[in-house]
Amino acid sequence: MSAPRFVDPSLLTETAEGPALRGSRCRDCDAYTFPAQDGCPRCTGSGTEDVALSRTGTLWSWTSQGFRPKPPYTGTAEHEPYAVGYVELPGQLIVESRLVETDPDRLEIGMPVELALVPFRTDADGPVHTFAFVGRAS
Known part of the structure; x- marks a missing residue:
């Protein structure tokens, strides 16, 4: 059986508990975003990392x-x-x-x-x- 197809695969990530939404967290101010972003909308920093929400x-x-x-x-x-x-x-x-x-x-x-x-x-x-x-x- 093949894996399900998604409307937008970039919105999800796999975790040990199952699929989770893929977001980002700013390493400077700890703001979370969804969907994942390269920059922070709160502090305008560029130090973000992908996280499973x-x-x-x-x-x-x-x-x-x-x-x-x-x-x-x-x-x-x-x-x-x-x-x-x-x-x-x-x-x-x-x-x-x-x-x-x-x-x-x-x-x-x-x-x-x-x-x-x-x-x-x-x-x-x-x-x-x-x-x-x-x-x-x-």
Whole structure:
């Protein structure tokens, strides 16, 4: 079985616990960024290093989107509303992400979430995946 293909492989890195978002950390001021960057937006320093971001966090805020994402993240022709949230990764930063759960009654600010890889669309070469966050037991 071949490894899954991703919308943008540069956003992910492998860790012992599984895939994680690939970010960067400034060695001068300790600011984290996602996606990874060569320079620091906080102090403008150039001493950044790639880091695997936390795979778990808390849902900071969320909304439901009823429109198709912009290209190249267009998804499938059978578009359904999806949830998008801001996820706070402890001690690092807040990232914007799709959420696996779309039922508003099951989403709660402050709930624990974990990174997941999910099918996004299918093209001529097969399925293409993206990242999302899914609720986890606390």
